[in-house]
Amino acid sequence: MKLKISPVSKMLLLSITFSMSLLLVRYRFAPTEDYSFYPWNIFLAAIPYVMSTQLLKLKKINFLAILMLVIWLLFFPNAPYIITDIFHYEQRLPIPFWYDLILVISAAWNGLILGMISLMNVEKFLLRHLKPIWVTICEFLSLLLCSYGIFIGRFLRFNSWNVLTDPRSLVYSSANHLLAPQNYQKLWVFTILFAVMLGLIYFTLKKLPGLLEAKNK
Numbered sequence: 627m628k629l630k631i632s633p634v635s636k637m638l639l640l641s642i643t644f645s646m647s648l649l650l651v652r653y654r655f656a657p658t659e660d661y662s663f664y665p666w667n668i669f670l671a672a673i674p675y676v677m678s679t680q681l682l683k684l685k686k687i688n689f690l691a692i693l694m695l696v697i698w699l700l701f702f703p704n705a706p707y708i709i710t711d712i713f714h715y716e717q718r719l720p721i722p723f724w725y726d727l728i729l730v731i732s733a734a735w736n737g738l739i740l741g742m743i744s745l746m747n748v749e750k751f752l753l754r755h756l757k758p759i760w761v762t763i764c765e766f767l768s769l770l771l772c773s774y775g776i777f778i779g780r781f782l783r784f785n786s787w788n789v790l791t792d793p794r795s796l797v798y799s800s801a802n803h804l805l806a807p808q809n810y811q812k813l814w815v816f817t818i819l820f821a822v823m824l825g826l827i828y829f830t831l832k833k834l835p836g837l838l839e840a841k842n843k
Contacts, residue, residue, distance in 0.1 A: 634743060638675070641739070642668055645732040652729065656721050660714075664733050667711065670704035670786070671737040677701070678747035687755050698748060700786045702768065703775030705744065706824060708737025710780045741772070742828050766821075769828065773820035774803075777813050 631639075649664055677698040684691045715730045717723050745768060752761045778784045778799065788796050803810050 632679075635679070638736070638740065638743075641732070642672075642736050645729065645736055648725070648729045648732065652721055652725065656718070658718075660718050660721075661726075661729060661733075663711070663714075664708075664729075667704070667708050668733065668736055670701060671708055671740045673701040674698045674705055674744040675740045675747075678744040678751075681751050682747055684751070691751075695748070698744065699768065699771065700789060702741060702744065703772045703779060704786060705737045705741025706772060706820075707776045707779055709734045710776060713780075738827065741824075742831055745769075745828060746832065765828070766825065769824045770817065770821045773817045773824065774813075776820060777816050781813075 645668070646665065649661060652661070677694050681691060681694045681698065684694075712730055712734060715726060718726060745765065748768070749761055749765060752764060756764075775784075775786075779786075782799065784796055784799070803813060807814055
């Protein structure tokens with residue numbers, strides 16, 4: 627059976643290939659571990675996209691659909707999380723400064739677009755079964771939880787799989803964040819601002835097809 631790859635998936639594969647090619651060329655001239663985390667991070671970022679594309683194939687909300695949604699939500703922060711890898715960007719001779727800049731930006735783009743398209747897929751699935759207002763609420767909550775996950779992943783070093791491997795620590799930390807928010811101002815300011823940024827990006831991307839259609843009329 628011939629494997630069918632959608633045009634969107636082809637573009638995503640091309641974009642990821644570009645980033646990985648930059649990394650391979652970089653390693654050829656500077657065989658160090660600099661930016662060696664990108665293959666793993668992009669793999670994690672691809673999980674919510676793959677999960678969302680499979681979700682679209684389901685006709686109704688059943689146990690499998692709910693399981694896919696849970697897995698998607700757990701791994702969703704791993705996609706835009708790559709944006710924060712810009713913290714690792716610095717001059718690393720003999721590689722030119724500008725070369726690493728292109729690498730970091732392209733990797734951040736991959737994570738961002740994988741996450742945004744996966745959310746669009748989830749939205750499309752939910753619209754089949756829920757009223758638009760509830761779907762919109764789910765989108766905002768997803769972006770908020772995503773931003774919270776990015777913070778605890780970047781600064782508290784939690785991972786998506788800690789839900790299974792170390793749920794006690796994760797629940798304890800999250801409970802403290804919710805019950806005593808005044809003690810975690812940095813966390814909540816970051817979470818809210820990052821969620822607003824992702825929301826602006828997401829809803830802007832959703833408007834682009836309409837802009838193109840208007841120009842073609």
